[in-house]
Amino acid sequence: MTPHDRFEAIYDSYYPAIHQYAARRTDSADDTADVISETFLTAWRRLHEVPDGERALLWLYGVARRVLANQQRGASRRAGLADRLRDELAADRPVTPVDLEHVRAAFEELPEGDREVLALACWEGLTSEQIAKVMECTAVAARTRLHRARKRLAARLDRPAVSTISMGEA
Structure with missing residues (x-):
């Protein structure tokens, strides 16, 4: 049996079980799909480590469990980062909705080239040398x-x- 045939047999046999395992432990279809794809990608990369027979399912469950743990750690880190960013922004000068609208309107009035170079510098944090390569x-x-x-x-x-x-209302 070729490695490709072996992987297909494992995938065909155990996809439904891994799908159910992931679906019961995630909040969205996208997260479920991520767990499934990462689990089977690991199986493909480490095909030589996947045991034969029914033990393959247990091995896949172990991989899926670790993928889920990584996913949860990532979500926790993102939530913590978002909280820290919110706190840092709140510590800076408060920005009112009128201020944001004024900035947005001024930005949108700029020519496309100006908007792009400003976005690369401010939003993407690129240096002049990096902007030069992009542009x-x-x-x-x-x-x-x-x-x-x-x-x-x-x-x-x-x-x-x-x-x-007032110009917008006129």
Whole structure:
């Protein structure tokens, strides 16, 4: 039996059991699918370790259990990070919804190139050299574009927020 045939036999035999195992322990169909795919990916990569016969199912359960534990640890870390980020943002100057709307409106008024270079710098945290690679230009050109985009955004932000609201109502 080839490795491919052996894997297919294991998959066909034990997929329903692993699916039920994962579905009973996850909150969403996506999480269930992730557990199943990771379990069988591990089985494929470590096919030489998968025991024969019924013991293969127990081995797969063990893998699925570890995948679930990793998934839960990841969710816990993400929740902790989100809490810390919320706390850090709350410690900074409070931002009102009007402030956010004013920033969003000013950002959206910018030309696409300005929005892209600002997003790469601010949202993605890229350096001028990295932006240059993404935008396929020199680092000097990237720095210049970023500088000009920041100036244009600052000019739009200097306008009173009320003017953007009244313009939208007119």
